[in-house]
Amino acid sequence: MTEAPHDTTEVRTPPLSGRTGRSGSSGRWRERAVLAALIMLASSTAVVASLGAPLVPRIAEAEGVSLGNAQWVLTVTFLAGAVTAPLIGRAGSGRHRRPVILAGLAVVVLGSVLAALPLGFGAMLLGRVMQGLGLSLTPLAIAIARDILPAGRREAAIATLSLTTVTGAGLGYPIASLIVSHFGVAAAYWCGALLSALTLLACALTIPRHHEREDGRLDLLGAALLGGGAGTLLLVISQVHDWGVRSAVTPAMTAAAVLLLGVWAWWTLRVVGRPLVDLRLALRPGVLGANVTALLAGCGMYMMVTIAVLLVQAPTGTGYGLGYSVVMAGMMLVPYSIASVLGSKASPWLLRFISPDQLLPLGCLWFMLGALSMACFRTQLWQLLLSMLISGFGSGCSFAAMPGLIVRFVPPKETGSAMSFNMILRYLGFSTGSTLVLTILQLFSAPSGALTDGGFTAAALSAAGVSGLAAVVAFWLGRAVPAVSNG
Template identity: 60%
Template sequence: MLMASSTAVVASVGAPLVPRIAAEQGVSLAGAQWILTVTFLSGAVTTPLLGRLGSGPGRRPVVLGGLAAVLVGCVLAAVPLGFGPMVAGRALQGLGLAVTPLAIAVARDVVPASRRPAVIAGLSVTTVAGAGLGYPIASLVVDRYGVSAAYWTGAVITAVTLACVAVVLPTGTRAQPGRTDVPGAILLAAGSGGLLLALSRANAWGPTSAVTLGVLAGSVLALVAWTRWTLGFERRPDRQPLVDLRLALRPGVVGPNATALVAGCGMYMLITLVVLAVQAPVSSGYGLGHDVTVAGVMLLPFSVASVLGSRLAGRRTGAASGDALLAVGCALFALGALVLAAVHDHLWGNVLAMSVGGLGSGCSFAAMPSLMMRFVPPSETGSAMAFNQILRYLGFSAGSALVVTILDVASDGGGTVTSSGFVTAAMAAVLVASVAAVVAVWSGRAVPSPAEALLSHPHPKEHSLVPTPHHPGPRADRRRRRVRRTGPGPRRLWRRQQWIRSLRRP
């Protein structure tokens, strides 16, 4: 829990500092927003890499190496070298977000079954709850000692976490991880990064300019190439993809994954709007004129409500109640954004919006792991959770970039954000969160029972729910082809029957 919470705190340090960094570094608000966007983009790309490397006996060195990279990133951002090195340091800090899926995998291995749902639900919302703790800490430090001091504080927190984890973290499993899919990581980074860049710079470059359209086209081509490359791993049984797309698209898993992407976008649209509204001058028509400390404290109700929502989800994530909590959480996101659009000119209105949104965050994100693990074997938990985290981080990045773009487009001729433009951005957040709620409702109704999903995948090696060991080499390849032709053998059939009985047992 300390490992996941501390990295989330460090990753969230940039959010309340965006207006101040834009003023000190002489960059636009959209440019300064990359202090936050690049962290989540880095986390999205490195999560499957670290998840693959840490799926075997290398879990301990991978976690320690990731925390060490976060420490280096904090130092690089703290040293006054300019805006470019600060962005690079924030990218290194994003590696800490990739540690959370590994923490969930450790919890599934070592936590007793009676406490496992609550512990996993708590780990699932650490990214959100940690932001609620990191914002006030960073804001208070920046208000008194400057931006560099906030990142030095993050370095101290990371160093303490690294020391504690080095003492208590157990070793990984004996299973050997597959080969790292470096080309897949490059294609995914290029595609997602290009889309976010085009989204954040569309108004500056022009929505129909050659640069914007070129970046969009290149990003789409990179993502298409990544999809084809990933699905092509079925023809290479001795290698493993960066992300198992067939596992991610399985019934019962695709719904929470799609909801994570859209809900993450809506959540960070709400957070960014509150931070901007609290710090904007009163003369703007929508701002409250408070300092960065008050803006950071605004995240405390969000964090507290997230923890309360996660505890509720940890107690009620059965088959039906978990699906309902996911939809209710997304609906609360929409309600929070609607409250912000209506009463953003009052401090209590911003507090109420963050409280409602935080409760929705805790309910939705804490319910996702338990809903997905009904259809995922223990050996694939790390991969499934890693892809869900990727979609969350991509949603966070898209939300932070999208809301600034909307504000930029809705500003007046001089580039100043108006009250009507702020309301437009808030209503866009309502729309995004409402789409997430619709997706959650649809996924809850369309999901089959775990036993039905198991029987619908008869061949173990074709991404079935029954895990089988990895045997590289030509003889294993022939064995796999023979299994596909003849169906499962007696031992595999017996194991599948035992799994079905365990799922049906009350």
């Protein structure tokens, strides 16, 4: 059964200032309060999701697992966000949007508590999976912002919410590292639980209670196929060094991942009437470029992040490490985050000289320059900081450009679905990058298994290659196409 054509008639929740008999200033105050809560929602969930990255070496040591296995405390979080984003997006597409957001935040709180308790590495991974559900709430926050804000402030608010996946990590890394250095890994997750609880309270007090859109059905089989295929593929990437390319396990698992993803695409396009992800919408000219770039740019971003965190913490005796503490490793994301915000703020100025379709590839090229800088110069801390600044500016331009491109090319009613899929690809890129960089480092490791300086060079060059490919894709697929009228 093929899906019926989408009704492009817009059903928009009136701005908050028009819902009550109060003065216009009171309505604007309520709009600001809701927007502040949405920004807190998007940023706090990004902070909690990023708590794994700077802690990976410490978790590997404390839990007695390999560095590659410890990296899964980051990978599973983004994978969970990618898989649950369409489910949450569909469940929150109607009048249940507010309870879905509140329930999702409650799960994040419980996941943070589970990760903090001394129940072993398996319980920590499960808690991280639950924390990843918070990432799937960002598309709902973007949809709410589009509904309640007037046209003059809507675009800037959507770009800000989209960028929080980057700036949130920039806040989470140094905070988590500082807490861990003084109080241990568990304390970082307890703080994540507190932050999530405060966000839950803010959203409960401000997010509107009603919505006029029709509720959607949940495609649980589609979610299982997507999650199984993506998870299996990430498992192959992370374990190919241990299994061996010639092992029968590697091609068998790769074939299983491709089969699951292929069945998911067939199920989504041909069978289910209300799919979690509208692939026809995602493949629409103008949207496809932003979606493919989200996957590649997300991959490049977390490759750079992982490389920087490992280099800063590694002992100087390794030949490549700088020998700093976990606190300094966490601070590496501060310049990246600041530069990301600057890149986002500079985007309107850049659009005076270039078209919106050119901003996305330009940001990817800028990011590639930062990765090349890290590949060539990383023997001093200031060199790594410079690389992160350059990459962060490019990342800010790229992620700020994506929502605007998608909004231009989809009907208003489908914004939530389109943004959810873009977030799915972004999170899959994050998880792929965090896994891929460890695989590359292991492939170039010494016979003893120790990481090498050449491995870090190869990883940084790979990140540059991924970013360069993202620029080509963004330019080629983002060439002038007619935009959809948003009414």
